[in-house]
Amino acid sequence: MTIQVGDRMPELPLQHINDGIQIVDTRTLFDGKKVVLFAVPGAFTPTCSERHLPSFVEHFAEFREKGIEVACMAVNDPFVMQAWGESQHVPDGLRMLADGNGEFTRALGLEMDASAYGMGTRSKRFAIYAEDGVVRQVHVEAPGEFRVSSAEYVLSQIP
Numbered sequence: 001m002t003i004q005v006g007d008r009m010p011e012l013p014l015q016h017i018n019d020g021i022q023i024v025d026t027r028t029l030f031d032g033k034k035v036v037l038f039a040v041p042g043a044f045t046p047t048c049s050e051r052h053l054p055s056f057v058e059h060f061a062e063f064r065e066k067g068i069e070v071a072c073m074a075v076n077d078p079f080v081m082q083a084w085g086e087s088q089h090v091p092d093g094l095r096m097l098a099d100g101n102g103e104f105t106r107a108l109g110l111e112m113d114a115s116a117y118g119m120g121t122r123s124k125r126f127a128i129y130a131e132d133g134v135v136r137q138v139h140v141e142a143p144g145e146f147r148v149s150s151a152e153y154v155l156s157q158i159p
Contacts, residue, residue, distance in 0.1 A: 002109035003128070007135050009037075010107035014073065014097040017082040024097060026104070030133040034068045036158075037097075038127040038149055039105065041112070042119055043076045043084035047146050052125065053088050055151035060091050062155055068129075071095040075102040075111075075122045099123065110140065127154045 003009075014024040029035065038056060040048035056063075056070055063070050071094070074081060078098040085096040105111045105123040114122045127149040129137040137157055139148040147153060 002140070003135055003138060005135050005138060009128075009130055009133050009135065010104060012104045012107055014099055014104055015078040016095060016097050017078050021078050024095070027133065029071065029095075030130050032132055034066070034129075034131050035071060036063060036068055036127055036129050036154055037071045037073060038151075038154070039073045039099075039110065039123040040125055041074070041114060041122045043074050043080050044087075047125075048074075049084070049088065051146055052149065053084070053090070056094065057088060057090055059151040059155060060094050063151075064093070066155075066158065068158070069093070069095075071097050073097040073099055073104070073123065075099050075105055075120075112143075125149050129154065129158055 009026055009030045011026050015021055016024055040052050053072060076098055077100050081096040081098045099105050102111055102121050110124045110126055111121050112124045125141040127139045128135055141149050
């Protein structure tokens with residue numbers, strides 16, 4: 001079942017690189033904070049690299065002005081996420097998170113089968129806004145679209 005407004009974010013570890021691989025506890029990531037978590041089907045893929053991540057890089061300061069933390073997630077390994085972040089000039093503070101086995105993505109109910117593209121199980125393109133670990137907004141893209149998970153759209157929906 002897909003995560004809904006009012007649900008708590010799942011408690012499963014994610015990973016990122018910071019002086020080696022570090023486990024990111026999702027309670028620490030979300031509890032007591034306002035967070036936008038957006039996910040892409042794959043690092044270095046066309047729409048993800050040309051539009052999705054760049055939209056959040058461009059508007060990162062606007063989220064911070066609203067007291068909102070931003071995290072990008074993909075079903076990739078943490079080394080790929082780090083390299084992608086560096087190639088996209090991601091600012092300090094915009095977390096690049098790896099859901100290597102897709103466990104967190106499955107817990108959200110937002111996985112998709114990208115086997116036809118040689119990518120296996122990946123995340124749907126989405127953005128979730130949560131306050132203190134509770135989902136306030138869920139924006140999931142239809143296959144092949146990029147609209148409701150963009151930084152511009154998400155910013156326009158947050159009061």
